[in-house]
Amino acid sequence: MAHAATHDEHHDEHHEHLNFFQRWVMSTNHKDIGTLYLVFSLLMFFIGGSFAMVIRAELFKPGLQLVQPYFFNEMTTMHALVMIFGAVMPAFVGLGNWMIPLMVGAPDMALPRMNNLSFWILPFAFALLLSTLFLPGGGPAGGWTMYPPLSLQSASTAYVVFAVHLMGISSIMGAINIIATILNMRAPGMDLLKMPVFVWSWLITAFLLIAVMPVLAGAVTMLLTDKYFNTHFFDAAGGGDPVLFQHVFWFFGHPEVYIMILPAFGIISEIIPTFARKPIFGYKAMVFAIASIAFLSFIVWAHHMFAVGLPLGAEIFFMYATMLIAVPTGVKVFNWVATMWGGSMTFETPMLFAVAFVILFTIGGFSGLMLALVPADFQYHDTYFVVAHFHYVLVTGAIFAIIAATYYWIPKWTGHMYSEFWGKMHFWNSVVWVNVLFFPQHFLGLAGMPRRIPDYNVAFANFNMISSIGGFLFGASQLIFVGVLIHCVWFSKKKATDRVWEGAKGLEWTVPSPAPHHTFSIAPVVHDEELAHGHVED
Amino acid sequence: MQLDHQTLESEQAQRVRRARRTAAAVGIVALVVFVVSIVQMFWLQHHPQAHAQAVKEALMQ
Numbered sequence: 041m042a043h044a045a046t047h048d049e050h051h052d053e054h055h056e057h058l059n060f061f062q063r064w065v066m067s068t069n070h071k072d073i074g075t076l077y078l079v080f081s082l083l084m085f086f087i088g089g090s091f092a093m094v095i096r097a098e099l100f101k102p103g104l105q106l107v108q109p110y111f112f113n114e115m116t117t118m119h120a121l122v123m124i125f126g127a128v129m130p131a132f133v134g135l136g137n138w139m140i141p142l143m144v145g146a147p148d149m150a151l152p153r154m155n156n157l158s159f160w161i162l163p164f165a166f167a168l169l170l171s172t173l174f175l176p177g178g179g180p181a182g183g184w185t186m187y188p189p190l191s192l193q194s195a196s197t198a199y200v201v202f203a204v205h206l207m208g209i210s211s212i213m214g215a216i217n218i219i220a221t222i223l224n225m226r227a228p229g230m231d232l233l234k235m236p237v238f239v240w241s242w243l244i245t246a247f248l249l250i251a252v253m254p255v256l257a258g259a260v261t262m263l264l265t266d267k268y269f270n271t272h273f274f275d276a277a278g279g280g281d282p283v284l285f286q287h288v289f290w291f292f293g294h295p296e297v298y299i300m301i302l303p304a305f306g307i308i309s310e311i312i313p314t315f316a317r318k319p320i321f322g323y324k325a326m327v328f329a330i331a332s333i334a335f336l337s338f339i340v341w342a343h344h345m346f347a348v349g350l351p352l353g354a355e356i357f358f359m360y361a362t363m364l365i366a367v368p369t370g371v372k373v374f375n376w377v378a379t380m381w382g383g384s385m386t387f388e389t390p391m392l393f394a395v396a397f398v399i400l401f402t403i404g405g406f407s408g409l410m411l412a413l414v415p416a417d418f419q420y421h422d423t424y425f426v427v428a429h430f431h432y433v434l435v436t437g438a439i440f441a442i443i444a445a446t447y448y449w450i451p452k453w454t455g456h457m458y459s460e461f462w463g464k465m466h467f468w469n470s471v472v473w474v475n476v477l478f479f480p481q482h483f484l485g486l487a488g489m490p491r492r493i494p495d496y497n498v499a500f501a502n503f504n505m506i507s508s509i510g511g512f513l514f515g516a517s518q519l520i521f522v523g524v525l526i527h528c529v530w531f532s533k534k535k536a537t538d539r540v541w542e543g544a545k546g547l548e549w550t551v552p553s554p555a556p557h558h559t560f561s562i563a564p565v566v567h568d569e570e571l572a573h574g575h576v577e578d
Numbered sequence: 579m580q581l582d583h584q585t586l587e588s589e590q591a592q593r594v595r596r597a598r599r600t601a602a603a604v605g606i607v608a609l610v611v612f613v614v615s616i617v618q619m620f621w622l623q624h625h626p627q628a629h630a631q632a633v634k635e636a637l638m639q
């Protein structure tokens with residue numbers, strides 16, 4: 041491994057001769073592995089998206105029209121699993137792989153061969169997971185939360201558990217690699233408090249992953265032994281308790297939702313300063329806010345379980361702890377706004393998505409705050425209000441940030457500019473239709489429409505139809521994205537400069553566009569005034 | 579005479595060596611978390627009175 045990291049020049053001469061198999065399957069290069077992750081994530085985004093289209097088509101009108109109820113339940117379950125573990129998480133790992141070494145001046149990730157393994161586990165994990173849809177007896181249909189006893193009734197438990205184990209191993213190895221890279225591979229002068237916010241956000245996220253992915257692995261292992269090896273962890277008849285599963289699951293699950301948003305916070309904190317042409321407002325406060333959110337995310341898990349019957353003291357503790365998260369989250373939102381304040385802003389596509397993120401993510405934050413109120417949650421729990429909440433934070437939050445990051449860095453990756461016109465078309469279509477899709481779901485939830493059902497009361501017909509129309513058009517809008525990507529990679533004639541964006545700062549913009557296969561073989565000299573967040577006093 | 583290999587190491591090689599040590603430490607933490615998450619459920623199963631008490635408290639309201 042020392043060899044791979046220190047003898048770059050030698051490799052550079054030779055990589056031209058690598059055949060397709062050697063370059064992509066045997067890859068140990070952080071940029072190529074980053075690309076693999078991103079392509080995989082895009083594929084999963086469309087597979088998960090097609091499941092969502094099935095859901096919205098069935099819900100277009102009340103009554104059962106298109107699919108069997110069991111298949112509908114398979115779709116909601118698979119949609120969530122594929123989007124969470126297949127689309128959002130691998131996209132962030134891909135972005136981290138590409139950008140972290142470039143941002144801290146390292147020649148590669150610390151453990152390049154493990155990096156290869158972390159990626160290549162994923163296609164097998166998802167082949168296994170998706171194959172259950174074709175099995176006799178069908179795939180998992182008890183929801184992504186896998187609550188027993190329901191989740192144990194499907195024939196595919198063992199497949200799902202094994203697939204989750206594989207994804208977990210992949211994420212843990214990815215997190216180990218990121219921690220080792222950030223803590224050990226930084227160029228001299230790149231002190232911890234000089235790192236870009238994106239790198240900080242990934243460092244903290246990686247620790248969250250290390251703390252909770254093994255817990256998920258433990259939880260699903262116990263599901264497996266309950267079903268096949270005569271244990272009774274969650275089986276009331278045998279002295280166990282199904283509610284215990286919920287505690288273990290959400291001890292993983294809530295930090296998991298922050299795993300899907302902290303790197304997004306990092307991305308937005310890179311993009312806004314660039315297009316406002318100002319250093320980020322309150323760099324240290326931003327880093328500290330991310331760390332506080334990460335810490336708090338461990339003591340709020342039971343806000344997903346208010347309705348199962350917790351001791352009163354616990355309900356109150358988890359309510360207040362959850363509401364506390366709004367404080368560091370508010371710090372971030374205010375600092376993004378303050379960064380824009382008085383800046384000379386331009387609105388290229390990455391900035392459009394970043395500004396939309398700030399506004400729409402905040403809507404999701406507010407609905408989260410409503411859900412944190414115990415008595416209110418008794419009403420909202422398991423309704424479409426929850427669905428609206430988490431889609432605002434995950435689609436207009438996490439996914440918008442991933443799209444923004446792609447537009448922001450793709451000129452560096454490919455050496456070409458994307459089409460700004462079509463980028464903006466993608467943006468405006470996405471931002472309009474995503475709201476048509478998810479905003480009415482707040483009303484449906486408040487009116488009492490339960491989540492995860494294929495049929496509903498006719499009273500809910502209008503908002504469901506509007507939501508479905510928004511869904512189809514939001515889905516179609518993402519085809520524009522694919523068009524922009526294909527054009528940028530293979531057909532764009534417009535060369536990107538090294539700096540790409542006038543206001544861009546940081547080490548990643550000092551290397552040529554496209555970034556050569558090997559960069560920073562010799563550690564760069566870090567100039568403080570060249571860093572994105574400007575000079576930070578100690 | 580004993581050669582001090584660490585001072586002969588290039589800076590980059592030194593970073594990679596330290597990174598592998600960090601990685602091993604973090605990997606061990608992950609393993610421990612996995613084991614603990616299952617062990618505590620075992621513990622609860624073998625202490626039914628603790629579990630019954632918790633359930634009773636939860637349902638008291």
Ligand code: HEM
Pocket residue numbers: 185297298300301343344362363365366369404405406407408409411412413417420421422426429430433434437438
């Ligand atoms: C201000 C911050 C937030 C607060 C106060 C909050 C609060 C809550 C609460 C109380 C619930 C449980 C609702 C119920 O089931 O009755 C919930 C559900 C959920 N939240 Fe949040 N949330 C916040 C931010 C986020 C973020 C940033 C994400 C992800 C990026 C997220 C993702 C989710 C998901 C996926 C669920 C639903 C899980 C499920 O049952 O399938 N939330 N949130």
Ligand SMILES: [Cu+2]
Pocket residue numbers: 293294297340341343344
């Ligand atoms: Cu939560």
